[in-house]
Amino acid sequence: MTLQTHYSIPTSIMLQVVDDEVLLFNSANGQFFTINEVGAGMWEVMQDYTALSDVLNELKEYFEVPLEKLTADLIVFGESLEEQQLIVCDEQ
Amino acid sequence: MIYGFYLLHSQEEVEHCDPDLSGSLQILQDNFIELSSYPQVFIYQNNQGRDVTLATDRDFTSPSADQNWLFHVENVISFSWQTQGGKISYRFLEEATEDIFRFWLYHLVLPIYFSIAQIYKFLHAGAVEVDGKSILFMAPSHGGKSTLTDYFLQKGDALITDDKMATFEKDGVYYAVPSHPYHRPFRLEEVLGHLSENPVSGVRPIHAIYILAKSEPDADIVIRRLKGIEKFSRLHEGGEMNFSFFTRDYVTYLSGLANKVDVFEIAVPHDLERLEEVYQAIKIHTLALAPSNKLL
Secondary structure, eight states: OOTTOEEEOOTTEEEEEETTEEEEEETTTTEEEEEOHHHHHHHHHHTTOSBHHHHHHHHTTTOOSOHHHHHHHHHHHHHHHHHTTSSEEEOO | OOOSSTTHHHHHHHHHHOGGGOOOOEEESSOOOOGGGOOEEEEEEEETTEEEEEEESSOSSSOOTTOEEEEEETTTEEEEEETTOSEEEEEEOTTOOHHHHHHHIIIIIHHHHHHHTTSOEEEEEEEEEETTEEEEEEOSTTSSHHHHHHHHHHTTOEEEESSEEEEEEETTEEEEEOOOSEEOSSOOTTOOOEEOSSBOOSOEEEEEEEEEEEEOTTOOOOEEEOOHHHHHHHHHHTEESOOGGGHHHHHHHHHHHHHHSEEEEEEEESOGGGHHHHHHHHHHHHHHSOOOSSOO
16 A cells, blocks of 8 residues: 555445544444544544545644654555455555 | 334323324234235344244335335234334234234334334343333343343332333433333243233333343352443444344444443353342442433
């Protein structure tokens, strides 16, 4: 996965918050996954875009971390989401 | 004619709570729609030793108000209704009896009807009222729900439901709706069970949910508050009537319930001789618990 990766979020994916914990629920298979506060912030932005490069441009306004680290974290998060079938990626 | 008690005594309370949930439900022996007009078979399974079919006359991914539904129990009875038609028609088949008819109506048809009409959300739970506080017991099948519910009834507490807990939310408060007044602390096919002498007659805010976890016979009885994902997960495991076409709605509802109602896991020793200890532990815990599920 790279910043050029495009993705889509299946309509079956839902974000729910229970007692300040965040989970992504896949209504297609009944599985759910927890994400931390940073992941929740990334997910929120990802819902508005379809390319990781656009997500990064938005995120760097909010997270006060070196761009290199933010990029790496975003890609790792994206790979994790893809692995859990929470996003569908389309390499361009 | 309206049969029995299931949700119907409480309907007045529901009408009082929310006009949107009102409307009498009639159970009629006419206007039955024939099986051949239901091309979409949704469920076909063995239940109580019978082949059971739930079918509908159009796509079930997004039920419409006038959509026709059929619940057919092989050789016993067929029920038909419209999603929000306010009445259920039925037809006896060759092996039908009045008791078997009521069994299927109470145990499955009404929960299915109220779920599809989106009037109530169901949990797989037994429930009782202890000193005015409604508490639910959830557990996997054969996890001790019925046994514990039965013990509370023997101690004089009131029955809310034996197995399928109808709930709804209004103004941020989650309510338990009493079901039929029968209790079945045993497993016999197509049997309603004992008629409760002390059923609850109206809707009540849910005070707490206890999820039963079997433990060793000599283990301590420990009550542990569940939070966050674990709480949601355990509630989700106890979902009931969670039709695929309502999954998103149901999950959102469960999240809201999890955020509002206190949920605990209780380690229940696998020893009937210790039921009194379990009973006392839950009762003391329940009565000491400040209600979180209330109007703000």
